[in-house]
Amino acid sequence: MITLTDVQKDYSSSVQIGPVTTKIEAGGITALVGPNGAGKSTILTMIGRLLDIDSGQITVAGHDVVNTPSKAIARVLSVLRQENHFVTRLTVRQLVSFGRYPHSRGRLTLGDERFISEAIDFLNLTDLENRYLDQLSGGQRQRAYVAMVLAQQTDYVLLDEPLNNLDMQHAVQMMKQLRRAADELGRTIVIVLHDINFAAHYSDRILAMKNGKVVQHGTPAEMMQDHVLSEIFNTDVTVIDGPNGRLAVYY
Template sequence: MIKLKSLTKRFGQSAVVEDASAEFEKGKVTSIIGPNGAGKSTLLSMASRLVSKDAGTVHIDCREIADWDTKDLARHLAVLRQANSITMRFTVREMISFGRFPYSQGNLTDDDHLVINQAIEYLDLTEIQNKYLDELSGGQRQLAFIAMVIAQDTDYVFLDEPLNNLDIKHSLQIMRNVRRLAHEMHKAVVVVIHDINFASCYSDKIIALKKGKVVAQGDVESVIQSDVLESIYETPFNIIERDGKRMCTYY
């Protein structure tokens, strides 16, 4: 389990994240929601040591994140950031193979290739594995990046806005695989996401931020409530039940 306690990050005089606490459990999908500028990505960055924290603690399996060796941390925690700008020309398979770097340092073994093959099959990328990334759609590229994260084979997976600029087909494909990662492979998957309905349908737990503070967290039923969402987003919501899932409509 990853435990965040009283995390705070300031830029100048402004607190981007303030006194935020949360837990990320293995076998569950945790979605982080909230308005633009709420501190979602900053919280995730502090939890993965990509951004330094000004106060608070992050414990991964009962060990403070500052005490982890970088190589060892990369074998426990994988992060897919919002911007993934690749200047060199790689095939899908080559891109996915980078997920094995914490283990092989670039010298791939038979075991590494086996894991890479499994990641390719898991996301149904076999037919395009030898295509170059610049030949693919945005959704296909995002699937390749997620396959790279799968190939890293960590207990904890952080995905920062993985659905950005994707169509509904690829968004659904990614969220279904996010849920599989947690439920079938028993990973703790944490997703920063703007689409409340995707969060509602595919999450086990939701954490809501507003102005840098955690204002709600818990299971879907406790957070996806009209009064809770209205206080977070300052706009009216209507909640409907469909096939056992809570859906939001706006008016």
């Protein structure tokens, strides 16, 4: 479980995130949604200890993320940021191998190589593992980064807008693979998404933020309601029943 207690980040006297107190259950996919500037990515990066908190406490599987040594946290929690500055002359396999650093410290064992291969295979990158990153499409490159965090073999995986710059086909493929990672590998995935329909279709829980605070937290069935979404996104939303579940229509 991920627990946030009175977590706050102050950017200025008028701009702050929190205080946020909430729990994210272990297992499955939890989607963080909300309008731009709501604080979704800030909360995710604070959970991942990539951004300091100004007050409060965050624990992941009982580990205080502020006080637990980095090596110990890296064996429990992996995080993929929104901005990936890739080195063009890295191959897919070389990139994915970085996920093993918390375990190998740069000296890959046969066991590490096996985890690297399993992550590459899981993301359907086997035929591309010796390609350089600048030879890949945006969707293929994004899959390589997700393979890297899966190779880290952590129970908790944080992903900040992994669908950015992906077309509809590749976005759907990515969400299907993340759903498989939660179901087949037993990972707890926390993901920032802009599209509420993707969140509703693929996630187990949705946590909605607005103005730096958590305003709703529930199952897709609980969240996919006209009045709930209209309040969160500050616009009129109608939820309709589609062939594969409920869909939000904005107008």
